[in-house]
Amino acid sequence: MTQSVQHILAEALATGALRIVDLTHTLSPDFPTLVLPPEFAQATPVKIERLARYDAAGPSWYWNKLTFSEHTGTHFDAPAHWVTGRDLPRNTVDTMPLDPMIRPACIIDCSRESAADPNYLLTVDDLLKWEEVNGKIPAGWWVLMRTDWYKKSGAEYANLKDDGAHTPGPTEEAIRWLIKERDIIGFGTETIGTDAGLAGNFSLPFPAHNLLHGAGKYGLQCLTNLDKLPVKGTIIVSAPLKVLEGSGSPLRVLALADAE
Amino acid sequence: MTQSVQHILAEALATGALRIVDLTHTLSPDFPTLVLPPEFAQATPVKIERLARYDAAGPSWYWNKLTFSEHTGTHFDAPAHWVTGRDLPRNTVDTMPLDPMIRPACIIDCSRESAADPNYLLTVDDLLKWEEVNGKIPAGWWVLMRTDWYKKSGAEYANLKDDGAHTPGPTEEAIRWLIKERDIIGFGTETIGTDAGLAGNFSLPFPAHNLLHGAGKYGLQCLTNLDKLPVKGTIIVSAPLKVLEGSGSPLRVLALADAE
Numbered sequence: 001m002t003q004s005v006q007h008i009l010a011e012a013l014a015t016g017a018l019r020i021v022d023l024t025h026t027l028s029p030d031f032p033t034l035v036l037p038p039e040f041a042q043a044t045p046v047k048i049e050r051l052a053r054y055d056a057a058g059p060s061w062y063w064n065k066l067t068f069s070e071h072t073g074t075h076f077d078a079p080a081h082w083v084t085g086r087d088l089p090r091n092t093v094d095t096m097p098l099d100p101m102i103r104p105a106c107i108i109d110c111s112r113e114s115a116a117d118p119n120y121l122l123t124v125d126d127l128l129k130w131e132e133v134n135g136k137i138p139a140g141w142w143v144l145m146r147t148d149w150y151k152k153s154g155a156e157y158a159n160l161k162d163d164g165a166h167t168p169g170p171t172e173e174a175i176r177w178l179i180k181e182r183d184i185i186g187f188g189t190e191t192i193g194t195d196a197g198l199a200g201n202f203s204l205p206f207p208a209h210n211l212l213h214g215a216g217k218y219g220l221q222c223l224t225n226l227d228k229l230p231v232k233g234t235i236i237v238s239a240p241l242k243v244l245e246g247s248g249s250p251l252r253v254l255a256l257a258d259a260e
Numbered sequence: 261m262t263q264s265v266q267h268i269l270a271e272a273l274a275t276g277a278l279r280i281v282d283l284t285h286t287l288s289p290d291f292p293t294l295v296l297p298p299e300f301a302q303a304t305p306v307k308i309e310r311l312a313r314y315d316a317a318g319p320s321w322y323w324n325k326l327t328f329s330e331h332t333g334t335h336f337d338a339p340a341h342w343v344t345g346r347d348l349p350r351n352t353v354d355t356m357p358l359d360p361m362i363r364p365a366c367i368i369d370c371s372r373e374s375a376a377d378p379n380y381l382l383t384v385d386d387l388l389k390w391e392e393v394n395g396k397i398p399a400g401w402w403v404l405m406r407t408d409w410y411k412k413s414g415a416e417y418a419n420l421k422d423d424g425a426h427t428p429g430p431t432e433e434a435i436r437w438l439i440k441e442r443d444i445i446g447f448g449t450e451t452i453g454t455d456a457g458l459a460g461n462f463s464l465p466f467p468a469h470n471l472l473h474g475a476g477k478y479g480l481q482c483l484t485n486l487d488k489l490p491v492k493g494t495i496i497v498s499a500p501l502k503v504l505e506g507s508g509s510p511l512r513v514l515a516l517a518d519a520e
């Protein structure tokens with residue numbers, strides 16, 4: 001008789017053999033949002049409007065009205081977010097399969113490089129070096145780029161200069177390789193986009209968005225606490241809101257890792 | 261050497277030994293929202309406003325702006341939602357502990373009773389009868405009331421009459437017993453509230469909200485697909501958005517169950 005996995009999981013959570021780590025920023029009005037060139041529609045910041053708080057508008061209860069874009073705070077990108085993914089089947093958060101919502105991850109530590117150079121770009125070489133130590137990146141896993149960027153806040157986090165945001169991200173080659181040679185489920189970062197801040201100027205603009213979503217892969221952004229996880233095998237729980245025809249959504253991202 | 265639980269979990273998901281079931285309604289403008297007496301603040305329906313869709317406002321991308329209340333669609337209630345929980349520690353979705361976000365559940369089938377009587381109330385007797393067959397409800401688990409109500413839609417789902425919503429829910433005694441005698445983590449339903457539609461008129465109004473949140477317990481509402489799950493032991497993944505001082509939030513609820 002095979003053992004019940006739901007039972008093993010419940011036991012591991014109850015005993016702490018499996019720990020839960022929150023990879024999510026607080027969704028608040030002062031969290032920086034993406035800034036696009038002025039000719040394009042912009043993300044409005046998060047709005048939290050009180051409906052009632054134990055007062056005349058609701059004597060026994062408290063609740064708020066929420067406004068934000070689908071790509072605000074810690075959030076998930078579905079293939080329909082990019083024009084390259086527009087004609088793929090089940091390309092929105094309400095129609096996508098469920099299994100990508102719970103997948104293991106490889107975490108590539110680029111924290112030193114990103115501290116030295118805010119425009120640091122993750123290369124295929126970095127990935128091959130990671131594999132030398134940790135083994136091959138398995139198909140269907142997330143690859144998450146650790147930069148410790150989540151420890152910054154406000155203007156330092158957005159790091160906007162006259163020519164755009166100076167934040168790290170992947171090279172076109174690295175993304176191409178992760179899709180073609182490793183068949184990952186998606187790519188995640190701690191910064192505002194899956195792409196580097198200046199990726200709009202790359203020869204292929206926004207290669208992460210362009211290539212990932214064109215290949216039916218997913219994105220995760222504004223992650224936190226990647227430095228608190230093992231570099232291989234932690235389970236990422238990232239279930240976006242089921243927004244009708246949604247291109248993505250803010251979400252609570254949790255990681256499940258063996259106790260240390 | 262103990263086996264890695266993250267590895268067991270990854271394997272079980274990859275092989276289908278553990279299946280994922282979506283317990284979430286699509287978040288769309290036509291999903292019914294709670295209707296309160298007119299003197300109180302109301303939930304606005306879901307608004308999905310296009311920011312850009314491969315057009316002049318964003319030639320390569322598609323995204324929307326979202327507006328909804330914290331208690332819209334399939335959603336999570338934190339203790340601060342009710343006045344009885346207002347002074348509890350870590351009583352909002354951004355400060356609450358993480359471990360309630362992944363917990364097993366007992367599912368109590370009241371579908372026949374609710375079909376016969378839309379105002380059906382779950383009793384302590386029902387719970388004791390469930391325990392005779394399935395064993396004691398374990399401490400720290402969810403109790404979810406199955407009514408198959410999720411199969412209805414629109415006006416039939418809300419079931420509003422002149423005197424309020426006619427939808428099933430728990431008795432005060434059942435909730436009291438689940439908290440005091442079984443120490444559950446929370447209570448969930450397929451209807452718009454954790455309380456019955458007419459619970460505002462009970463001798464203790466809104467007993468589920470009042471008692472659960474006063475005891476630091478959680479609520480889940482507008483769940484779907486409870487009929488597709490085993491009655492005991494399925495793992496509920498219910499991680500609310502990390503809204504600053506949020507009283508609750510729409511969320512994607514997933515269930516993890518052993519393959520049949």
Ligand SMILES: [Mn+2]
Nearest residue numbers: 071077221248
């Ligand atoms: Mn995005």
Ligand SMILES: [Mn+2]
Nearest residue numbers: 331337481508
């Ligand atoms: Mn609610």
